[in-house]
Amino acid sequence: xxxxxxxxxxxxxxxxxxxxxxxxxxxxxxxxxxxEASAFGVTAYDExxxxxxxxxxxxxxxxxxxxxxxxxxxxxxRGLGARIMDELSGWARASGAAHVALAADADVTxxxxxxGFVQGSTAYLRLRGHDRSV
Numbered sequence: 001x002x003x004x005x006x007x008x009x010x011x012x013x014x015x016x017x018x019x020x021x022x023x024x025x026x027x028x029x030x031x032x033x034x035x036e037a038s039a040f041g042v043t044a045y046d047e048x049x050x051x052x053x054x055x056x057x058x059x060x061x062x063x064x065x066x067x068x069x070x071x072x073x074x075x076x077x078r079g080l081g082a083r084i085m086d087e088l089s090g091w092a093r094a095s096g097a098a099h100v101a102l103a104a105d106a107d108v109t110x111x112x113x114x115x116g117f118v119q120g121s122t123a124y125l126r127l128r129g130h131d132r133s134v
Contacts, residue, residue, distance in 0.1 A: 062097060062099070085112070
C-alpha cells in the first residue's frame with residue numbers, strides 16, 4: 001500500500017530515488033534549492049513511511065516542465081508511477097498553463113501517452129557542457 005502526498009521529496013530522498021534508477025544528482029544544498037523552487041511536487045511513501053517515488057513540476061505559470069518522475073525499482077510495476085502521473089498531470093491541466101512538457105527516454109515514452117503526452121514537433125535540446133552532475 002502506497003500513499004502520495006502533494007509536496008516534493010526531502011533532499012535526501014530526492015538524491016536516493018534518483019540514484020535508485022541510475023541518475024546522478026548535484027550536492028544536497030543545490031537539490032534543496034531546486035526542490036524548494038518546484039511549482040508542484042508529489043512524493044509517494046510505502047507503509048513504513050519511506051519515500052519510494054516522486055515527480056515534480058517546474059515552471060513559471062505559463063510553461064511547465066514535468067521532471068524527476070521516479071519510482072524506485074523495488075516499488076515499480078504496481079501502479080505507483082501512474083498514480084504520480086495522475087497527480088502531476090491533473091495539477092498541470094488545472095494550472096491553466098499554455099504549455100506542459102516532459103522529457104523521457106525513448107523506451108518509456110509510451111507510458112506517458114495515457115495522460116495525453118505525445119511526441120512533439122520540436123526537439124529537446126541541451127546546452128552542451130551545462131549538464132553537470134544531473
